[in-house]
Amino acid sequence: MLYDAAGNVRTPSQIVKLTHGTVEWKNFLNNLSATFGMAKVEKVLADLGNGEYKEVETPVEITKEVESVFKAPEKELTPEQKELAELREAVKALSKGNNSSKGIDLLADLKKEWASLTDAKPGKDWGVQDFQDAISDIKNAK
Numbered sequence: 575m576l577y578d579a580a581g582n583v584r585t586p587s588q589i590v591k592l593t594h595g596t597v598e599w600k601n602f603l604n605n606l607s608a609t610f611g612m613a614k615v616e617k618v619l620a621d622l623g624n625g626e627y628k629e630v631e632t633p634v635e636i637t638k639e640v641e642s643v644f645k646a647p648e649k650e651l652t653p654e655q656k657e658l659a660e661l662r663e664a665v666k667a668l669s670k671g672n673n674s675s676k677g678i679d680l681l682a683d684l685k686k687e688w689a690s691l692t693d694a695k696p697g698k699d700w701g702v703q704d705f706q707d708a709i710s711d712i713k714n715a716k
Contacts, residue, residue: 581612594618594636606643613640684709 592599606613615637619627651659684705688696691712697704 579612603639603643606640612644615640681705 590602592602615632618630618632618636620630622628681702684702685696687709688705691709696708700708
C-alpha cells in the first residue's frame, strides 16, 4: 500500500507487484519518495514455479530498503566535523559516570594565588589571561 505524508492510504486500489532486485524495483524505489510520503511492504510472495506463489514472511532487508527511501540521507562530514565529533565522543566517554559537581575553577585559583603574592587589587574585569599575565610578571620580578 502507498500512503501520503499524513499516513492516509493514497492508492487503496493500486497494488504494486515488483520483483526484488530488478531494474524495475530500483526505478520504483528511486521515484517513490517524489510521489508518496510513505510505503509499507504488506506481503512478500515466493515464486514456486509454474505460476504459483507462496506468501512468506517479509524479509527485514526489504522492509529496511523501502523505509530508507523516505529517510533523509546523511551528509558526508568534513574532516574538521569528523574530528569534532570524535572529540565530543571522547569527552562523553571521559565524563561518563563522573557526576561530581566539583570542577576546576581556574579563575578562583588564580585570584587566590594573586592575593598570596600581592596586596594590590586586581582590575574589576580581569579574566584568566589577565591574572596569568600579572602573576607571571610578579614571579619574574622576584
